[in-house]
Every structure is written in C-alpha cells, then in structure tokens.
Amino acid sequence: MATSFATKRLSKELNKINGQLPPGISLVKADDFQEWQLDIKVLDNNPIYLNQTYRLMFKFSSSYPIEPPEVTFLACPDRPIPMHPHIYSNGIICLDLLGMQGWSPVQNVESICMSLQSMLTGNTKNERPEGDQQFVANNRRRPRDIDFYYHDNTV
Amino acid sequence: MSLQGHNPPPNTPSSDYSLSPRVSRRQPRTQMSTDRAANLNISHTVDLRALVYVGTVDQNLICAICRCALVDPVTTHCGHTFCQSCIDDALSHSQLCPVDRSWLSLADLKPSPRIIVNQLDDLKAKCPSCSIAYARSMLQNHLERYCKEALVFCAGKNTEQGCEETVKRRFSDKGCLHYTTECPDCQESLLMVELEDHREKLCDQRNRHCERCGAELLRCKESDHETECPDAIACCKWAEYGCEHEAKRRELPLHLDECSFKLVGPMAEILKKEINTLRSEVRTLTETNQLQERRIKFLENGFRDPYRPLDYSDFSDQTLSAIPEAGNPEPLSAGSEYLLSLLEAQESKMSQLSAAMTENEAKQTTLLFNETIPIKNELAEIRSMQQTTSMHVRWLLRFRLQDNHRRLGTGPGSNGGSDGATGGGSSNDSPLPRRLSDGLSRDIITKL
Numbered sequence: 005m006a007t008s009f010a011t012k013r014l015s016k017e018l019n020k021i022n023g024q025l026p027p028g029i030s031l032v033k034a035d036d037f038q039e040w041q042l043d044i045k046v047l048d049n050n051p052i053y054l055n056q057t058y059r060l061m062f063k064f065s066s067s068y069p070i071e072p073p074e075v076t077f078l079a080c081p082d083r084p085i086p087m088h089p090h091i092y093s094n095g096i097i098c099l100d101l102l103g104m105q106g107w108s109p110v111q112n113v114e115s116i117c118m119s120l121q122s123m124l125t126g127n128t129k130n131e132r133p134e135g136d137q138q139f140v141a142n143n144r145r146r147p148r149d150i151d152f153y154y155h156d157n158t159v
Numbered sequence: 160m161s162l163q164g165h166n167p168p169p170n171t172p173s174s175d176y177s178l179s180p181r182v183s184r185r186q187p188r189t190q191m192s193t194d195r196a197a198n199l200n201i202s203h204t205v206d207l208r209a210l211v212y213v214g215t216v217d218q219n220l221i222c223a224i225c226r227c228a229l230v231d232p233v234t235t236h237c238g239h240t241f242c243q244s245c246i247d248d249a250l251s252h253s254q255l256c257p258v259d260r261s262w263l264s265l266a267d268l269k270p271s272p273r274i275i276v277n278q279l280d281d282l283k284a285k286c287p288s289c290s291i292a293y294a295r296s297m298l299q300n301h302l303e304r305y306c307k308e309a310l311v312f313c314a315g316k317n318t319e320q321g322c323e324e325t326v327k328r329r330f331s332d333k334g335c336l337h338y339t340t341e342c343p344d345c346q347e348s349l350l351m352v353e354l355e356d357h358r359e360k361l362c363d364q365r366n367r368h369c370e371r372c373g374a375e376l377l378r379c380k381e382s383d384h385e386t387e388c389p390d391a392i393a394c395c396k397w398a399e400y401g402c403e404h405e406a407k408r409r410e411l412p413l414h415l416d417e418c419s420f421k422l423v424g425p426m427a428e429i430l431k432k433e434i435n436t437l438r439s440e441v442r443t444l445t446e447t448n449q450l451q452e453r454r455i456k457f458l459e460n461g462f463r464d465p466y467r468p469l470d471y472s473d474f475s476d477q478t479l480s481a482i483p484e485a486g487n488p489e490p491l492s493a494g495s496e497y498l499l500s501l502l503e504a505q506e507s508k509m510s511q512l513s514a515a516m517t518e519n520e521a522k523q524t525t526l527l528f529n530e531t532i533p534i535k536n537e538l539a540e541i542r543s544m545q546q547t548t549s550m551h552v553r554w555l556l557r558f559r560l561q562d563n564h565r566r567l568g569t570g571p572g573s574n575g576g577s578d579g580a581t582g583g584g585s586s587n588d589s590p591l592p593r594r595l596s597d598g599l600s601r602d603i604i605t606k607l
Contacts, residue, residue, distance in 0.1 A: 009208075009225065012208055012209065012225065012227070013224075013225050013226055013227075016225075016226040016227065017226065069224060069225075070224075070248045070249055070251075070252050071252065104252075104253075105253070108249075108255070108257040108258070108260065109223070109224040109245070109248075109249045109252075109257045110223035110224060110257045110258050112226070
C-alpha cells in the first residue's frame, strides 16, 4: 500500500511536470518511481552560477511524501557541482527542507527544485562548506542519515 | 440525484441501499449481502485515489499530501484540509501541520464542512470498470449493482452446481457460463465465459482472410464484415428509388457517375428527409391538437348548464382528464390562463354541488315531514282516546265514591237491606278488596 501510495503521488507529479515546469527547471530522466533526474539553472545574473546548468538526482523512498526524498547534485561532464557553502563537493546538500525536521509532505519535486534555485540565487560566497575535504573523504553514509547542524541561516 | 427517488431494480436489497462509499470502503472485500435477491453482487472497493476524473479537479479540492482529490477530508485547527489517511501518516512522522508547520495532533482534526464533502461527492470520475463517468459518491453503488463490466458472482452460485466463480455482470443473466465448450474456430476446449475473449484476442485461428477482398478479419466478426467488404456484391446507393444496378462495393462509386438516378437520387433523399420531418411535425401537431380538444371539451363541460343535477361519474371523469393536462408543460401565460379557467370550472362545480346539496336538503325535509305527519296524527288520536278513557275512569270513580258515602251515611244496619236495591255488582264484595280498588284507581288518576 505504501509503495503504491508513493507511486500514485509521483505519477501525479510526473503528469504535472510533463505538462509545465517553472523556468530554469527541466526533467532529464524519470523512468521509474524510484529515481528521477532534473536540470536546474540559476536565472539571475549571479556571477558564480552564470551560464551553468546543474543536475539534481532525486531518490524516493516508499514513504514519500511522508518522508523526504534524497536529493543530491550529480556531477556529469558538463554538469558541475555548484559552489555553495551548504553544498559539499560530492553533491550532498545541507538544506533543512530535505531533512526529516524541515520536510513537509506538501513539498514536491517542483518545489524542491525552486527552493534550490533560490538557495543558489541568494548565495554570494563562492566557497565549499567547512571541512568539505574531510567530509567528502570520509562520508559513506547516505544523505538522509546525516545529522546536519543547521547553524547558518544567512544563506 | 436522490437515490431514494429511483426505483431500484429487482435485485436491489432494500436495506443498505444508500451506502456511501466512505462507509462501505471499510467493509471486507468479498463481503456479501445476505439478501437473497442480491446475492450475486460483490462489494467492490473503489480506490478513490486511482480514479480518473473528468476534466480538471479544482486545486482547492486536492490534498496537498497525496495530490489527489480529497478522500475523507478533515480540516485542521489552522484551517487546512487533508485526507484523513494522509494527515494520519504525516502526523505519525511529525506533529506539525504540513502546510504552515503549526503544532497539530490528531485531536485537532475535525471532519471537513459539508460543503467540501458535497463538492467532492459531485466530482465526476470514470468508473474503473466501464469508463463511464459518474459522480464520485455514486461509483461504489454503480460498481456493486449496475456496472456491466464489474465482477459479480456467477449465476450458477444459486443452483445446485454452486459455482464459486465470478463473471462480468453483462454475462450474469445468461446462467452459469463456467462449463467447457469448444472454440468453433480452433477446436480448443475452454470455458464458455472465456469464449468471447478467446475468439477476439487469443485464438490461433481467430483471423481469416476474406475470400473476396483478402483482408484479414476476425472469424467472430465475419457477419459485420459482410456489410463493408469492398468486394462483396452490393446494390447501388439509389436502389431504394429504383436503380437495379449491382456491383462490387468498391466499384459502386464508378457506377454512381453514370447512374441514371444520379440526379433523382439526391433529390429523393432530400424529399425523404423532408417528408420524415413533416411527418414528425404532423405527429406533434396532432398530439397538441388532441390535447387542446380535450381541454376545450373539458372547459365546455365545466360551463355548460351549471345547475344541472350533479352526476358523479361525469365529475370524476373530468377530474381524471384534467390532471394530465394540468401537468403538461405550457408557456407561462397560456398555463396561467388555463389554470384560471380550471379554477372557474371548479367554482361552477362548487355551485352545482351546493345547489345539489340544497335540493337534497329540501327533499330530506319533505321526506321527514311526510313521515312525521302520520305519526303526529296518530299521537293526537291516542291522546284523545286516552282522555276519553280517563274521563270514563273518573266518572266511574266518582260514582263509586258517591256510592260509598251513601252507604256510610245510612249506617251498618241498613247494609243488608240496601244491597238488593242498588243492584251494583260490587256491593257484594268485602270492604278490603273495595279499598284496594279505590287506591288503584286513585293511582291511575294521578298517573294520568
């Protein structure tokens, strides 16, 4: 039942996404209801992200939308990982919206993409998070199991 | 639509007829009605989240969690509405309203206002079996009792065979189809109920080439093909109007150019259409004419001779004919005019009735009078007779009293001597009975 619940919800979202998406967001791959890929662009003239496209990977659990999806940036030849003080160089995103605490079942793929767009738009620091090298080297956990400490609300 | 307003078909149980889907959805899947007449129906579970709705559902009726039209909606104290099951799940995860993140617990949820529920019930959705659109609240009932494509228990269930299978409802009136038969095309043995599907989709021999046109066709649809096969011999399009030309269907268009009925045919077609429309027009006109005639007759009856004696059979006849006429849809002015005339007719009826009543009353009075007069006469006669009798009695009494006085006045000594002189029959009696008769007569006098 739980599986079909997530599937139903995702098929509704997919229908909507196939119809229309906000500017700067495009669907790349949605072959099943476990993993989707979308491209996002930053629309304003922020010099850090100018003329760049980033690839997002969504992984849905069977409890979606009660539980948040796992969202990471995916590095491809022409799709870098954006520079941001909350985005690790392996693509893991530290955003309260994607954590158990900040998630709400009314969020959806589209709203997550828009949140990430605005998170990039509002950024002025061309840097990685503190301890990025160490985290990337040592982390074997999945993003959902990491307890981020949401200390910085300025970006 | 009100359910109760409809006449349920014969196999509808009178109880639990208006079950709403939200109640019955919680029943076990194969629970059966105990009503014998309906025992072929299976209770279906409608997954309201898998429905395909007709048109787009208003965004305000969509649950933010499952993105479907709300199912069993509940509203939070902060005013947001979700499906009961969705918000249950969400609250088991975090006790916050998913929309505005205010604190929320299960106790803060209330069933949504009726207006929301009604709007949801009215949403048109396609039946998952037959794809015909119905109001969402009616789907459950439709599936369980009417849908031709929905599964029901086999008709063989009630017979001694006790067939346990299920079939689509459209097969259920043909008796139990779960017997083995042979496909007429491939001779494979299979269940009768599967034959149609088999012949259309599965049979190895289902396809056949038409011997005339060579097209591939389904054996079970051969007769349909007969009417459209391009190589079959067919009559000219204008055969109806006299053309006797016959050719293969595909060659008929060539003939059409040279057909002698080329010009007459279309004309005749138009005329036929015209005649048909005229005919239907005439029919409607005749109907209205009849209606009006009936009405005129009725009005005439109402006004003619309002003082004639009341005839009940005639009255009820008119009432009967008046009812269907009154129910007829009419333009407003004509309708009110008609109603007015109806009212007048009723008024004259009323005056007739009252006249008849007066007449009756008079008749009754005379009758009564005639009856009472002889009684009165008799009474008077009896009274006079009684008076004469009492006069007689009084006279006799006085006579007796005088007699007594006289006897007392003469004394006991002369008692024996005067006896023979008066000669009264009572003079020989002893004093006791005499006194008694005295008292008796006094009694009678006082009574009279």
